[in-house]
Amino acid sequence: MQRIVRDDVIVDRGDGRTARLGLPTRVDPRTATPVVPERPVTPKRKGWLEERLGVSGFYSKYGRKAFPVHTTFFLGEMATFSFFILVVTGIYLGLIYIPSNVEIDVEGERLPQAYASVRLIESIPVANLFRNVHHWAAHLMVASTLLHSLRIFFFGNYRKPRELNWLFGVGLLSLTLLASFLGYALPYDAYAVTATGIGYSIARSIPWAGNVVAELFFGGAFPTLGSLPRLYTLHVFVVPAMTAALIGIHLLLIIKNKHTQPGYARKLAEPGRVLGVPFWPYQTLLAVQLLMLMFGGLFILSALVPIHPLEAYGPPGPETPDVKPDWYLLWVYGFLKMIPSGAVLSTPIGTIGPEFLGGLLFPGLIFGLMALAPWLDSTNRPSVKRYEYLEPPRQAPVRLAIGVFMLAYVGMLFFAAYYDEVGLTLAQMWYLSIVIPGALATAALLWAKWAGPDAEQRFDPTAEEMPDEEVPAAH
Numbered sequence: 001m002q003r004i005v006r007d008d009v010i011v012d013r014g015d016g017r018t019a020r021l022g023l024p025t026r027v028d029p030r031t032a033t034p035v036v037p038e039r040p041v042t043p044k045r046k047g048w049l050e051e052r053l054g055v056s057g058f059y060s061k062y063g064r065k066a067f068p069v070h071t072t073f074f075l076g077e078m079a080t081f082s083f084f085i086l087v088v089t090g091i092y093l094g095l096i097y098i099p100s101n102v103e104i105d106v107e108g109e110r111l112p113q114a115y116a117s118v119r120l121i122e123s124i125p126v127a128n129l130f131r132n133v134h135h136w137a138a139h140l141m142v143a144s145t146l147l148h149s150l151r152i153f154f155f156g157n158y159r160k161p162r163e164l165n166w167l168f169g170v171g172l173l174s175l176t177l178l179a180s181f182l183g184y185a186l187p188y189d190a191y192a193v194t195a196t197g198i199g200y201s202i203a204r205s206i207p208w209a210g211n212v213v214a215e216l217f218f219g220g221a222f223p224t225l226g227s228l229p230r231l232y233t234l235h236v237f238v239v240p241a242m243t244a245a246l247i248g249i250h251l252l253l254i255i256k257n258k259h260t261q262p263g264y265a266r267k268l269a270e271p272g273r274v275l276g277v278p279f280w281p282y283q284t285l286l287a288v289q290l291l292m293l294m295f296g297g298l299f300i301l302s303a304l305v306p307i308h309p310l311e312a313y314g315p316p317g318p319e320t321p322d323v324k325p326d327w328y329l330l331w332v333y334g335f336l337k338m339i340p341s342g343a344v345l346s347t348p349i350g351t352i353g354p355e356f357l358g359g360l361l362f363p364g365l366i367f368g369l370m371a372l373a374p375w376l377d378s379t380n381r382p383s384v385k386r387y388e389y390l391e392p393p394r395q396a397p398v399r400l401a402i403g404v405f406m407l408a409y410v411g412m413l414f415f416a417a418y419y420d421e422v423g424l425t426l427a428q429m430w431y432l433s434i435v436i437p438g439a440l441a442t443a444a445l446l447w448a449k450w451a452g453p454d455a456e457q458r459f460d461p462t463a464e465e466m467p468d469e470e471v472p473a474a475h
């Protein structure tokens, strides 16, 4: 039996003869050692993209970034993809929508042009589907952004070195809510005009600057001919462009600071390294799957549950319908409802009334406190080099109790939106809105103190001794 060798491929022929396959190859019959002639080495040609962009350098710098695989880490990605879906579906809707409240004749009916264009969208099945997906994706973006920020809050990940990214996150949450509010106006049905009218009177209630702000956002006394083009431009261009820019900065800061990691990573990865899958190809594949799932889920939901159809409220008319905002703005509405109408204060710069207190000062206070969390948290000490791991919430009773209080308080504000409909008085509502969150927060505090680890068993979320130089991410 003799072996025939072709370069490094050995073919077993078994007939004692040599064959010329590609390069001439001989076998020394005494030793059966293949004798392969020297071959000139031609350098491998680089790929098209490699020659032009040097993509391999880019890959080794960023493509190997490790992503921790933990379900809650997908919430941020869900927010990113919801934004992407909103942009794609929004571009489609923008091809048909007309941002004008000029009245036109449509089959014998006088209708605002914007309303008529949304009616046209509803009459085209695929456009109607896209409209519904756009609306549901807005809900999903707010929900995933909120849950994402709650994860970061409850696990203490806003601490050093991620304070700046937390601030950009608060900016993103504000922009997400603003974009949703601006979207309300566009269908220009009775609901849209009433809800946007509430926003207009809140803007006007700002002491000293109210008229200028109202003019800037609403193009004059709402509703005027200038209102829709302005709200439309803010909704489709200004706010999305700012959101895209902030998401970009947010993601760059994540690459720079690296992800925090679940506690189990400490046992498995060396200090300074992230335990996870590399961005390319594994994390990308996971992300594409998530995007496809979200697209599929939203399309199915939109086909089954149409959202805010025009005929629910009809075109704007002399009657003002009783409207409540969607859940993500309902807490502001609830608080506005809880402020007694007599709460008016005259100051040298203007009158502070219930609309300003409930519609701007209160949400501003909540967002302000949220933004300051990294500086209000006394565990975020300058002496700590970096917090690298998720801290179990049970281990931080005060943070847990504050979070529970805020969540319960916002929950009570949802309830406040309906308090008169269930027969409660304003005084009872105020009482409940403090007592229930207070009781739940105390229960959370006591539970965490009782069930939390003792001093020796505490998990240390700070970085272990790390080399001073940046260590490349594991893959």
Ligand code: HEM
Pocket: 072, 073, 074, 075, 076, 077, 079, 080, 083, 145, 146, 148, 149, 152, 157, 158, 162, 165, 166, 167, 168, 169, 170, 172, 173, 176, 247, 250, 254, 258, 259, 260, 261
């Ligand atoms: C449009 C809204 C947002 C988008 C698209 C977004 C996107 C992301 C993504 C993809 C990640 C990495 C994966 C993860 O850790 O979940 C992340 C991490 C982070 N986000 Fe956001 N985010 C948004 C809003 C927020 C908000 C509202 C906050 C806080 C107020 C926030 C603070 C952070 C922080 C501190 C990190 C680093 C977390 C860590 O390393 O554990 N983000 N974000």
